[in-house]
Amino acid sequence: MSILTSPAVVVAAGAVCWREVDGKLKILLVHRDARADVSLPKGKLDPGETPPETAVREVEEETGLRIALGVPLGTIEYTVGGGREKIVYYWASEISDISLEESTFAPNEEIAKLEWLSLEKARKAVSYDRDRDILDRFATEVAAGNHKTFAIIALRHAKAVPPASWDGPDSTRPLLHRGLEQSISTAAAVAAYRPRRLISSPAVRCMMTMEPITRLTELPVNTSKGISQDAYEIGASTVAKVVKRQIEKGRTAVLCSHGPVLPDIITATAKATRTDIDAPLRRAGMLSTAEFSVLHIARDHPEGGIVAVETHGPAPKD
Numbered sequence: 001m002s003i004l005t006s007p008a009v010v011v012a013a014g015a016v017c018w019r020e021v022d023g024k025l026k027i028l029l030v031h032r033d034a035r036a037d038v039s040l041p042k043g044k045l046d047p048g049e050t051p052p053e054t055a056v057r058e059v060e061e062e063t064g065l066r067i068a069l070g071v072p073l074g075t076i077e078y079t080v081g082g083g084r085e086k087i088v089y090y091w092a093s094e095i096s097d098i099s100l101e102e103s104t105f106a107p108n109e110e111i112a113k114l115e116w117l118s119l120e121k122a123r124k125a126v127s128y129d130r131d132r133d134i135l136d137r138f139a140t141e142v143a144a145g146n147h148k149t150f151a152i153i154a155l156r157h158a159k160a161v162p163p164a165s166w167d168g169p170d171s172t173r174p175l176l177h178r179g180l181e182q183s184i185s186t187a188a189a190v191a192a193y194r195p196r197r198l199i200s201s202p203a204v205r206c207m208m209t210m211e212p213i214t215r216l217t218e219l220p221v222n223t224s225k226g227i228s229q230d231a232y233e234i235g236a237s238t239v240a241k242v243v244k245r246q247i248e249k250g251r252t253a254v255l256c257s258h259g260p261v262l263p264d265i266i267t268a269t270a271k272a273t274r275t276d277i278d279a280p281l282r283r284a285g286m287l288s289t290a291e292f293s294v295l296h297i298a299r300d301h302p303e304g305g306i307v308a309v310e311t312h313g314p315a316p317k318d
Contacts, residue, residue: 012086015059016073053192069193070147071091123136151193158175160179202224209256244272296309
């Protein structure tokens, strides 16, 4: 059983929402009168959700802000009522002027008010040491210049009809029903990072995997034969060129491809950012169907290396 579905564990997710005001960093805190506390916005996973999806949903529900997930800040663990373990996933999230303008927040029974404070004042204002721990992790990223990021997201297509069961060309194999379910679940997690570019192998199974993402992001899919399995097998891959272009643009991009190609996407991203390829990066390319790895790159110094790596997949079945 996955930790996300275990009845013995409460799973939640949230974000350190930040923005710059006159060159000074401000952190968003929520005041909860019912609990008489001040904290970072967060909330529990709903059934069928993944942590990235939950973080985005909960922040919007509590603050009215539509956010994009940035560099991951890890998890905190503590015990709640009944002796159950609680795990909370956190990300940093830069709040844009547009997001602020479009905020739908109004004081309510759950959240009495929102407050923007300096990092130092926020650290003093929060009610819990665990929130201070997350703020300290964020401060470390700020000190390193790694809090402003974009990402290369390497996505493996969802579960397709097996080759032995398909009479046509390999590139025409469609997704199984389970694959369709996976693609819908994964789409919500991928969309939490607010990608600005969607690129896919032209294989049917990849394009079908991308369909739910296009609906959520309202972005078109750009096909690239150079990241297909066919190109990989005949030595005509252009993965390095495709990846380099997205990094030069400094925008979060999703590349949907095949099992054999994914390690090349990871390697190309590492080389373009002058990152040593270590065990975590190698694991990031070893994805099961419908899983994706997010390679976070500092916007201000993209050639300074990949600053964080995380891997997610569709929500597990109960």
